[in-house]
Amino acid sequence: MPDRVALVTGGGGGIGAAIARALAADGCSVAVADLRIEAAEEVANELERAFAVELDVTDGASVKRVTSELGEVDVLVNAAGWDELRPFVETDEDFWDKVIAINFKGALHTTRATLPGMLERRRGRIVNVASDAGRVGSSMESVYSGAKGGLIAFTKTIAREAARAGVTANVVCPGPTRTPLLEGMAEEGGEKMIDALTRAIPMRRLAEPEDIAAAVTFFASEPAAFITGQTLSVSGGLTMA
Numbered sequence: 001m002p003d004r005v006a007l008v009t010g011g012g013g014g015i016g017a018a019i020a021r022a023l024a025a026d027g028c029s030v031a032v033a034d035l036r037i038e039a040a041e042e043v044a045n046e047l048e049r050a051f052a053v054e055l056d057v058t059d060g061a062s063v064k065r066v067t068s069e070l071g072e073v074d075v076l077v078n079a080a081g082w083d084e085l086r087p088f089v090e091t092d093e094d095f096w097d098k099v100i101a102i103n104f105k106g107a108l109h110t111t112r113a114t115l116p117g118m119l120e121r122r123r124g125r126i127v128n129v130a131s132d133a134g135r136v137g138s139s140m141e142s143v144y145s146g147a148k149g150g151l152i153a154f155t156k157t158i159a160r161e162a163a164r165a166g167v168t169a170n171v172v173c174p175g176p177t178r179t180p181l182l183e184g185m186a187e188e189g190g191e192k193m194i195d196a197l198t199r200a201i202p203m204r205r206l207a208e209p210e211d212i213a214a215a216v217t218f219f220a221s222e223p224a225a226f227i228t229g230q231t232l233s234v235s236g237g238l239t240m241a
């Protein structure tokens with residue numbers, strides 16, 4: 001089988017970079033896509049079969065341009081995401097729009113641009129990185145939790161619509177993971193929250209980005225062909241069922 005082409009959004013970030021590395025190790029040719037092109041280039045330069053692309057998932061035209069340049073995309077991983085810890089009563093509509101545009105609508109843009117080709121070729125894998133916040137809620141992350149919950153429901157529906165073409169769609173929900181996103185939240189006074197979370201995790205440690213990448217590459221693999229519409233938490237046992 002020829003190399004599979006994988007598009008990883010947020011590929012310059014903590015989890016996205018680990019996913020790009022793992023997919024490259026699995027033999028994919030990886031487009032490391034990020035708003036921050038320098039970060040994407042740094043990741044792509046480490047890898048043999050990878051290249052960096054500048055992409056804003058909130059901008060449909062940017063997504064269309066990138067995906068048409070790529071041609072066939074066999075594996076789509078939506079890992080771009082963003083949040084800031086705020087009580088809901090201190091948020092406003094501009095903040096809601098930003099959180100929803102990156103964490104939910106971004107995956108709509110990339111899926112809309114790549115799924116038709118997958119359906120036509122009758123092969124493809126979509127793996128969306130949501131969050132346990134989208135399954136069980138998370139204080140100070142109300143809008144993000146809603147966007148990630150929406151992403152989970154969206155993925156299940158895509159899984160139903162694409163099943164007969166042999167295209168799968170699944171969700172990986174990281175628990176608290178050691179990345180710049182989480183470290184940024186800690187700087188805003190969330191240090192105590194991170195300590196409390198670590199104590200609450202049965203395995204007593206935060207996830208590493210590689211822990212999340214392992215689940216993503218499994219869903220993206222050829223042998224996972226009969227697994228679709230599933231949501232898998234990777235959280236050291238923080239959330240179960």
Ligand SMILES: NC(=O)c1ccc[n+]([C@@H]2O[C@H](COP(=O)([O-])OP(=O)(O)OC[C@H]3O[C@@H](n4cnc5c(N)ncnc54)[C@H](O)[C@@H]3O)[C@@H](O)[C@H]2O)c1
Nearest residue numbers: 010012013014015035056057079080081131176177179181
């Ligand atoms: N770190 C955690 O604890 C945690 C927990 C649950 C879920 N997640 C999710 O995992 C995913 C990766 O998060 P991370 O922790 O690696 O964060 P990160 O901040 O390290 O990486 C996110 C990446 O997304 C990119 N990005 C942001 N907006 C974008 C846009 N509009 N277009 C393209 N790229 C954009 C950023 O530049 C960054 O490189 C996110 O979807 C996040 O919501 C993270």
